[in-house]
Every structure is written in C-alpha cells, then in structure tokens.
Amino acid sequence: MTIPVTAVRTAVYRFPTPTPEADGTLSWDATTVVTVEVDAGERTGLGWTYSSPAAAAVIADDLAPVLTGHDAVDVTGAWQAMHRAGRNLGTRGLFAQALSAVDIALWDLKARLLELPLTDLFGRVHDRVPVYGSGGFTTFDDAELAEQVAGWQAAGCTAMKIKIGESWGSRTGRDLERVSRLRELAGDDAELMVDANGGYSPGQARRVGRILDELGVVWFEEPVSSDDADTLHLLRGVLRCDVAAGEYVADDRDAARLISSVDCLQLDVTRCGGYTGWLRCAALAAAAGLEVSGHCAPALHAPVAAAAPRLRHVEWFADHARLEPLLADGVPPVVDGAMVPGNAVGHGMTPAAGAQRWRIR
Numbered sequence: 201m202t203i204p205v206t207a208v209r210t211a212v213y214r215f216p217t218p219t220p221e222a223d224g225t226l227s228w229d230a231t232t233v234v235t236v237e238v239d240a241g242e243r244t245g246l247g248w249t250y251s252s253p254a255a256a257a258v259i260a261d262d263l264a265p266v267l268t269g270h271d272a273v274d275v276t277g278a279w280q281a282m283h284r285a286g287r288n289l290g291t292r293g294l295f296a297q298a299l300s301a302v303d304i305a306l307w308d309l310k311a312r313l314l315e316l317p318l319t320d321l322f323g324r325v326h327d328r329v330p331v332y333g334s335g336g337f338t339t340f341d342d343a344e345l346a347e348q349v350a351g352w353q354a355a356g357c358t359a360m361k362i363k364i365g366e367s368w369g370s371r372t373g374r375d376l377e378r379v380s381r382l383r384e385l386a387g388d389d390a391e392l393m394v395d396a397n398g399g400y401s402p403g404q405a406r407r408v409g410r411i412l413d414e415l416g417v418v419w420f421e422e423p424v425s426s427d428d429a430d431t432l433h434l435l436r437g438v439l440r441c442d443v444a445a446g447e448y449v450a451d452d453r454d455a456a457r458l459i460s461s462v463d464c465l466q467l468d469v470t471r472c473g474g475y476t477g478w479l480r481c482a483a484l485a486a487a488a489g490l491e492v493s494g495h496c497a498p499a500l501h502a503p504v505a506a507a508a509p510r511l512r513h514v515e516w517f518a519d520h521a522r523l524e525p526l527l528a529d530g531v532p533p534v535v536d537g538a539m540v541p542g543n544a545v546g547h548g549m550t551p552a553a554g555a556q557r558w559r560i561r
C-alpha cells in the first residue's frame with residue numbers, strides 16, 4: 201500500500217524575546233521558527249526548526265519536489281532522497297535544519313496514518329523525559345536570574361544551566377560570580393550546568409573549568425568551539441565536570457567526530473536530520489557508552505527522547521519553552537521536572553490558531 205505525499209506547506213514565525221538576550225558569543229531579540237506541514241491520505245504531519253526564513257525556501261524549492269508523490273510511510277526512504285537532493289548545496293547547516301523539520305513532519309504524519317502515538321512508533325523506553333531548566337542569559341541581572349530559577353524550581357527541575365563566556369570570554373570574573381549566585385538560588389542539591397557557547401580560549405577553558413569543578417558544576421558545555429574536538433578531548437581528560445557538545449551536529453558523521461571528545465552528546469532534533477538523524481546519532485553515542493541530551497526544542501524532543509535507552513535529559517530552553525505553546529496546541533507540560541509523552545496520535549501537536557499573530561510569511 202502506498203500513501204503518496206500530496207502537499208508540503210511552510211510558514212515562518214518570529215517571536216520577540218521579552219528583552220534582548222545574549223550568551224557568550226551571540227545576542228538576539230527574537231526567535232525565528234520555520235514550520236512545515238506535510239499532507240498524505242487525508243492526514244497532516246507537523247514539523248519545525250529554529251532557523252532562518254531561508255530554510256522555508258529550501259523546503260519549498262529543494263525538498264518538496266522530492267517528497268511529492270513519495271510514499272508517506274517510507275520516512276527513511278524520503279530522508280535518503282532529500283539528503284541526496286542536497287549534495288550540491290551542502291547537506292549540513294541550513295539544509296540539515298530544513299530536512300530536520302520535514303523529517304519531523306513525516307514521522308508525525310506516519311504515526312497519524314497508523315493512528316498511533318509517535319512514542320509508541322519509536323518505542324516507549326522511558327515513561328517520563330527529564331528536563332533541565334536552561335536560560336540564564338549573560339544579559340540578565342540578579343533579579344531576572346532569580347525569577348527564572350524560581351520558575352524552574354516550581355516546575356520541579358533539579359538541574360539548571362546558565363550561559364557563561366560573556367563577551368567572548370572577556371568577563372570571566374562576572375561569569376564565575378553568576379555561577380556562585382546560581383548556587384545560592386538553586387541550593388546545594390541542584391545540579392549546576394554552564395554553557396560557554398565556545399567563548400573561551402583553550403587555556404581559559406582549562407582555568408575556568410578548574411574553578412567550576414571547585415564550585416561543584418557538573419556540566420561544562422562548549423568550553424571552546426565544538427569545531428575544536430581536540431581541545432574538548434583534552435579538557436575532558438583534566439576536568440571533573442562533564443564536557444558536553446553536539447548542538448551543531450548535522451548527521452551521524454558529525455556525531456562520530458565528537459564522540460571521543462564529550463562525556464554526554466547533545467543532539468538537536470531540529471538540526472541533526474530530524475527524528476531519523478537523532479536516533480542514528482543516539483545509537484552511535486550508546487555504542488561509545490555515552491548518554492545523550494536533547495538540545496532545545498523540548499516539545500519536539502519528547503517522543504524521541506522517550507525512545508533513547510541512554511537518555512540523560514532534554515533542555516527546557518527558556519525561549520523555546522515560552523514560544524512552543526504559542527506556536528502549537530498539545531505541547532507537553534513540564535511537571536515534576538519531566539515531560540510525559542501522552543497518548544494522542546502523532547507527536548500530539550497541531551498548529552495553534554493564535555500563532556498567526558507572529559507569522560511573518
């Protein structure tokens with residue numbers, strides 16, 4: 201039985217942040233979301249990625265022609281066909297983000313055609329998907345950080361992450377003061393995590409990392425650029441805290457290059473080839489004895505994270521946690537520090553009517 205894809209539609213939304221935000225190496229005042237809906241057999245699947253509006257053009261111009269008429273149940277075959285179509289464009293970065301959004305929509309569509317929750321299609325290894333609170337922007341003052349931490353505590357999060365590496369590592373004194381402030385706010389039992397977004401030099405990362413160890417920090421994300429796998433590997437050898445990276449992984453080859461350099465592999469379902477790519481990369485991590493952590497996009501991660509035997513947690517990133525319920529109905533809530541994948545068909549989410557307010561094309 202073949203159920204051909206009959207239509208592929210994109211939309212672009214822009215959600216302003218409440219105030220300008222920054223991490224160690226980038227600042228922003230809005231989050232752009234590119235959504236895709238795929239139709240087949242009188243059902244519709246929904247996917248999205250956090251990317252440039254240009255991802256919508258890639259989907260419409262380069263992926264939709266490959267998909268239209270393809271059997272909607274054959275998601276892996278569609279993935280291969282889309283990936284081949286990107287050969288001359290480059291299959292990573294923007295292209296991978298576009299492909300990821302479509303792959304997510306295809307899996308959602310397949311589960312809806314089969315009238316199954318996506319979690320059951322992938323396999324329900326975990327009944328609950330633990331999340332950690334993530335935000336702590338370098339632009340925050342003390343009161344803003346305190347308010348955010350209180351929100352994470354109210355949701356039952358026992359692990360929380362802030363941004364450090366402010367202004368490309370030029371304010372390490374303030375970085376460390378903010379980590380100490382997080383400890384005061386979060387309490388002695390909380391697992392403290394930091395993300396430098398590649399803002400430090402190798403020597404800085406080693407020196408800051410030693411102090412983070414003294415402060416009891418358990419997770420040091422992108423102490424240096426994740427392009428520098430050699431330095432990540434060296435840091436992994438000298439620091440007690442876990443060294444983490446992987447948010448820019450676009451495929452299994454990218455993941456393989458990072459495996460020996462991290463203690464926990466991060467994977468972003470909106471960048472690494474969708475659910476298909478995420479499961480492939482998670483299997484690579486498992487083969488190396490590593491856990492995986494879902495990067496951003498918490499609602500989209502819920503069904504696939506529940507299927508990963510070596511799952512540590514999913515990032516409940518402030519910007520995405522705020523906008524996902526505005527973008528889609530059916531976003532799983534965080535209760536007692538976890539999302540519980542439900543029994544609705546597909547991933548359970550559909551476009552929210554109110555989202556039109558933020559649509560820009």
Ligand SMILES: [Mg+2]
Binds near residue numbers: 395397421422447
């Ligand atoms: Mg990060």
